[in-house]
Amino acid sequence: MLTTKHQTITTTDETTLFTVPTGYVANIYYIFIANHGGSANTVTLKWENSAGVDQLFFFDGDSINGGNKETLGGQSSIPLFVIQAGEVVKCQTGSTGDVEFSVTFNLEERVSPFNDFD
16 A cells, blocks of 8 residues: 655654554565744654664755755555564754655555565
8 A cells, every 4th residue: 555654744753654564574665754834953863673773764864955855655556664563764853944844655565475575
């Protein structure tokens, strides 16, 4: 099931964008971040494993000027990343503002013969 998860952040609190449900994997195809505020803001978008340990920072304190955006992917039908069941994508900003985070992914059932393969 192809879907886009979207969240607008106005605080500096770390926010869960989505958690991959049990029995599924999420193939990430596109990441979009837009700073709708008037000033530059830093953004962090990361994925954590099911134990809460950072696995990968898609953006790690990157500065985005007011009115600008950053993207990853969208040029191919091949996914950028595959995130496993129980893993979490989180976002955060460095200062209060109006920043939009959006991730497009295909949620697919994990084939049972590979349940122990990570």
